[in-house]
Amino acid sequence: MKLNSKQAAVAAALTLLAGAAQPAWADAETDKLKTEIEQLKREMRELRSVLERQKQDTATKQDVQEVRDEVSQAKKAGGSGLLANNSLVHLAGYGHVGYANRRGMNSSFGEVGFNPIFHYQYKDLLLFETELEIMSNAEGEAEFGLEYANMNVFANDYLTAFGGKFLSPIGYFIQNLHPAWINKFPSKPPGFEEEGGAVPVSDIGAGIKGGVPFGSGMKANYTLYVGNGPRLELSGAGDEIESIAATGGTTNPSKHKLVGGRLGFLPIPNLELGLSAAHSRVAVAPEGAPVEASRNYSVVGADFGWRWRGLDLRGEYMRSRVGDLDTSVAPLGGTWKTHYVQAAYRIPGTKWEPVLRYGKFTSPHADQDLKQLGLGVDYWFESDIVGKLAYERNDGEPGTPNDANRVLLQFAFGF
Amino acid sequence: MKTLHIILASATTLLLAWSSFAPAQQPADPQAFARGAKAWADNCARCHNMRDPKDFRDDQWKVIVSHMRLRAGLTGQEARDILAFLQGSN
Numbered sequence: 001m002k003l004n005s006k007q008a009a010v011a012a013a014l015t016l017l018a019g020a021a022q023p024a025w026a027d028a029e030t031d032k033l034k035t036e037i038e039q040l041k042r043e044m045r046e047l048r049s050v051l052e053r054q055k056q057d058t059a060t061k062q063d064v065q066e067v068r069d070e071v072s073q074a075k076k077a078g079g080s081g082l083l084a085n086n087s088l089v090h091l092a093g094y095g096h097v098g099y100a101n102r103r104g105m106n107s108s109f110g111e112v113g114f115n116p117i118f119h120y121q122y123k124d125l126l127l128f129e130t131e132l133e134i135m136s137n138a139e140g141e142a143e144f145g146l147e148y149a150n151m152n153v154f155a156n157d158y159l160t161a162f163g164g165k166f167l168s169p170i171g172y173f174i175q176n177l178h179p180a181w182i183n184k185f186p187s188k189p190p191g192f193e194e195e196g197g198a199v200p201v202s203d204i205g206a207g208i209k210g211g212v213p214f215g216s217g218m219k220a221n222y223t224l225y226v227g228n229g230p231r232l233e234l235s236g237a238g239d240e241i242e243s244i245a246a247t248g249g250t251t252n253p254s255k256h257k258l259v260g261g262r263l264g265f266l267p268i269p270n271l272e273l274g275l276s277a278a279h280s281r282v283a284v285a286p287e288g289a290p291v292e293a294s295r296n297y298s299v300v301g302a303d304f305g306w307r308w309r310g311l312d313l314r315g316e317y318m319r320s321r322v323g324d325l326d327t328s329v330a331p332l333g334g335t336w337k338t339h340y341v342q343a344a345y346r347i348p349g350t351k352w353e354p355v356l357r358y359g360k361f362t363s364p365h366a367d368q369d370l371k372q373l374g375l376g377v378d379y380w381f382e383s384d385i386v387g388k389l390a391y392e393r394n395d396g397e398p399g400t401p402n403d404a405n406r407v408l409l410q411f412a413f414g415f
Numbered sequence: 416m417k418t419l420h421i422i423l424a425s426a427t428t429l430l431l432a433w434s435s436f437a438p439a440q441q442p443a444d445p446q447a448f449a450r451g452a453k454a455w456a457d458n459c460a461r462c463h464n465m466r467d468p469k470d471f472r473d474d475q476w477k478v479i480v481s482h483m484r485l486r487a488g489l490t491g492q493e494a495r496d497i498l499a500f501l502q503g504s505n
Contacts, residue, residue: 157491160484176462307461
């Protein structure tokens, strides 16, 4: 729209009028605006300070990266990267179920057990190891056993000090081959059982052990220890020594300590030859009577193990001797001895491993004697899961269980 | 004079014993893996089947190798090498 001259004149007059009238109401308006502006300014200041504070509290990406770098540096300084944790707790162990059919006697699922192993390690310095044995017995109850519980201090590369309850370092089978997923035969060799055998099973005490290089490519290992040693079991009639109680107890009636050890020698890798010996004094403790005078106890052993490709050959000889004592209720001592040899061969490219074992245990009591030829086959589902089927031809005193042959079936796993 | 000698000697012995106690902080050893592979082959199938390195995590192998150092009579160096091999192959 275009303004004509009349309209323009009216507009100019109005503008002039408005300009002249302003002072009448402008003061109040300006004051109101001023306070509003002041208010806004205050709010702005407050907002700004809140923002500043927020900026200080929140980390930037750069800050986060800096912290990350510090952490990874600290980790590296903490020891070769392997030692992210100073303390490690670990669970291992094994379980087994077995079925036995003894000729002329009953057959049963006579064996079920679970052995958890607990480890606690502190840096590269300390290792506690504890193995429990939980077995089911004939009455359907659970039996608990403490196989071992000991502390090991890695003093240096060649020496470890240990103390507590440990598997006997005498011989080889007990310490190194007894777990069901390792033993290639479903049963233990004759004379290697926990009760009434010819070998020390465990002890409570302390000692040192380690490995040392020995010339070019050869190696040796050693164990030397002091323990409470074995005790004696009297026969029912109380006039004979029935057996040597070979699992470590917290006391020994004779109050003597056993000193023993084993030396292992590896002329080439995977061939180990070992010699062991221990000596102590033992005493008969008849029920309700004072402990008798002490008498000699000694055990000597020799072992070998050789692994070559799929072939695993091993054997062990062990002899425990208790001295005579004229003044005792059981004057005669005696010799409990055993030996076994075993060959196993893992058929290449298969999961099958046939096993052949021969063993002979002799004791002062004819009814304990056992000569055994065992033949078996293992099927390895995994390197630590095995099914075993075996036949034992047993030759003992006629009429005793030791004289009856057995068929054995066992399933075992380790983890 | 004699007592001083004795004191000095025992202090040195204690110190030496202590220093051998503290696990040495080796710098990463590039040969450890190769030595470990051989030590593993030479030692770890003597008593039971060879276990696959993949069967366990690094922290599990750490404890297992300490456990096996006791069983197999390994030196500290062999144990560290075998651990380096197992942790590098799992």
